Amino acid sequence: MSAGRPDATGTPRPAGYYHLARAVLYREYLLFVRYPANAIGGLVISVFFFGLLFYGGRAIAGQALTDSIEGIIVGYFLWSLSVGAYSSISNDIGSEVQWGTLERHVMSPFGFAPVVLLKGVAKIVRSFLTSAVLLAVMLVITGTGLELNFVTTVVVATLSIVSVLGLGLAAGGVTVLYKQIGNWLNLLQFGFIVLISAPAFDLGWLRWLPLAQGSALLQRTMIDGVRLWEFPPAELAVLLAVAVGYFAAGYAVFQYATRRARRLGVLGDY
């Protein structure tokens, strides 16, 4: 890593990955606390739509909805997490391209990969914070109780949305190449609803798609109280493979897209 050069008033010390992590996460933190309206606005909209779903559904479907409310809450919680992770990373990349800050990260002696990974972690943490508040509000509104085993819930939910983070990276990469397509890719998040609902049916090959397996395991954790170590290893292996696989694929698409953008001379050329 760079040692910089001696300064007239001190000697620059090289920054390590710790400094990098601190810088990236601190920036996310600053934006979160300095512009709470962004986070709160998203939360209010989420609560509004859940209220619509809950009260409207109860008016129409009555007891049927009440019987399946736990599954709906868990699904909505996971959807909120997924949308947060996906749109924040893909929109972030789009914005960085416009601002010209993407190039500066590409030129980082750390390499672009660690920066993107840390940004992903920051987005997941942020998504968890807002989605946890949403979960609490949903439980209060519906008067429902869930098994909230912290470790199992966090591990399963995190692995579930890591796959979506991969999709977000891929979408960000496509945005680097084709600037106008970014907004359309946001529509993909509605597809997450289908994937999250998949466990309601026979999973089959669907388990290899993002979110589906995670949604199934999260339902069992939060509704049936199944702990992490109580899941069959094969089930967890699928969850892990899907998370790693889609994240790696998403990162590869992102790398390919930025490389191609550099060949075409359109990187940052908004």
Place this chain on the structure above:
Amino acid sequence: MTARENAGAASVTDAVTAFSEEGTADSSDAAVGFDRDRSMERTAAVTRPASSETAATDDRDIAISVTGLSKRFGEGDAAVTAVDDVSVDIETGSIVGLLGPNGAGKTTLIKSILGMVVPDAGTVRIRGIDLEERPRAAYSAVDAMLEGARNDYWRLTVRENLRYFATISGVDPNSVRDRHDRLLAQLDLEAKADVPVRDLSRGMKQKVSLASVLAGGAEVVFLDEPTLGLDVESSRTLQRELRRLAAEEDLTVVLSSHDMDVVETVCDRVLIMSDGAIVADDTVDALLSDTDRHCVRITSADIDAALVSRLRRRFDAIEADRRDPGHRIEVVTDSDGLYDLLAMLRDADVTLERVRTVEPDLEDVFVDLTAGDQGDRGDR
């Protein structure tokens, strides 16, 4: 800097005198004009013969070495050569101006050197490190401010930006706090250090952008139009700071600008690009003195319309203003033409009432060298 292959259009001064940093590192200079004088001291010393390949292998400390860099966009007939076989060495601690009309390839050259555009051919070495082979190591020494980019985060404060980008460029921000304080003071941003960048004026945003590029102590910086949007005072401050950093800290700067005054004032050397190639590479003084081009303005009551008409037939570049009585003429010509002009005036019994020579500036040289390339393509 020495262009190794493309300096054919402008000769390079071959005076090589010993260069000493001593006496050039006084940061208290108040006037940019004084810095300009000092820059001439430097340029005379760092100039090297362009033709010799050995120039690249002597004991100069080369910060950036570009060899055979080419980039084409598009295919077939529609293909455009943005950078055409550019080879150039840039010495440590020098400030090099990159000039060219829109579409000459300046931005593509800068982005190719930085790896933001992948060139079709050629190699780039930064501090001796091949950018393609070891990009991370090469990037540890370089940062850039690209034209039209915000370059920093507007929702963070000025100081937060400096700390963030210092870290991104591989430096622990706590270790360069003094440097940041000094940058903020010198760019007159101290009072705004804790203000989000979005709340600053355009000129201040530009200064923050520059400060964030310098925040990590990069050895080599590329600045594309750094004075765009700055008022005169801010522009001078920035120029002074660049000269100070080059003199005191051996900062190497490649600066692209449409502002000829900035380039003339701050740059040790100037590269002029046209049609993707470097058509001139020399010191500002050498470029100005090398042109056999003289502009004289002569006023006399004896210059009548008939004489003006004869002069117009002899000289292409002539302007004539009617005076009462006589005319004021302005002629741009070479040495032979100047003798002819005076002879014609003498033959016509003209008494010279007022004679002024008009010194060519960098803009004149630039226009001469790039004529025909102006505005024929979009900016690349």
